[in-house]
Amino acid sequence: MSQQVSSPPKASLPPVPDCIETVVSKQRQLSWQVASNLFISFKYAWCGISYAFQTQRNFRIHVSVGALAIGLSIFLHLKSVEIAVIGLTIGLVLALELLNTAIESIVDLTVKQTYHELAKIAKDCAAGAVLVSALVAVTVAATLLLPPLLALVLGSKSS
Numbered sequence: 700m701s702q703q704v705s706s707p708p709k710a711s712l713p714p715v716p717d718c719i720e721t722v723v724s725k726q727r728q729l730s731w732q733v734a735s736n737l738f739i740s741f742k743y744a745w746c747g748i749s750y751a752f753q754t755q756r757n758f759r760i761h762v763s764v765g766a767l768a769i770g771l772s773i774f775l776h777l778k779s780v781e782i783a784v785i786g787l788t789i790g791l792v793l794a795l796e797l798l799n800t801a802i803e804s805i806v807d808l809t810v811k812q813t814y815h816e817l818a819k820i821a822k823d824c825a826a827g828a829v830l831v832s833a834l835v836a837v838t839v840a841a842t843l844l845l846p847p848l849l850a851l852v853l854g855s856k857s858s
């Protein structure tokens with residue numbers, strides 16, 4: 700008895716693009732507006748920073764504490780590399796706070812005022828990333844600033 704073997708159904712694969720530029724240019728077509736030059740890109744980036752500063756209390760706190768830490772580092776004559784490390788940790792916190800704000804906006808845009816478990820995960824994880832970076836920044840700043848600060852305070856008391 701002859702057995703008919705049918706060929707497996709062909710999987711519908713997405714069309715292979717000619718080159719990566721094609722994919723990129725097609726994706727950019729979805730954007731409402733594309734910055735035409737570097738100066739305009741900086742302008743939009745500044746708009747984002749300004750928005751976060753005006754609307755996010757945590758961002759304002761991080762900017763203030765960061766400025767205080769850098770000011771104290773200079774006042775206490777910390778080494779350049781130590782000031783750079785403190786600056787890096789502050790920059791990380793601020794950058795993650797901006798990403799947190801972006802994720803919050805995307806989640807709100809997607810689910811609006813409805814509850815969704817995945818929206819909760821996205822927002823909680825983004826907030827967690829900020830918290831982790833802030834704890835690291837505080838630990839680094841305390842390690843580098845406290846010894847000279849205590850020496851200054853105790854030295855001025857004994858004299």
Ligand SMILES: Nc1ncnc2c1ncn2[C@@H]1O[C@H](COP(=O)(O)OP(=O)(O)OP(=O)(O)O)[C@@H](O)[C@H]1O
Pocket residue numbers: 755756757799803810811812813814815816818819822823826
């Ligand atoms: N659509 C939603 N579905 C489920 N849970 C949500 C939703 N929106 C917010 N939440 C929960 O409420 C919390 C607070 O939301 P919010 O939008 O104020 O974010 P946030 O990270 O607390 O903001 P910020 O970083 O400014 O303090 C989130 O962390 C999340 O647990």
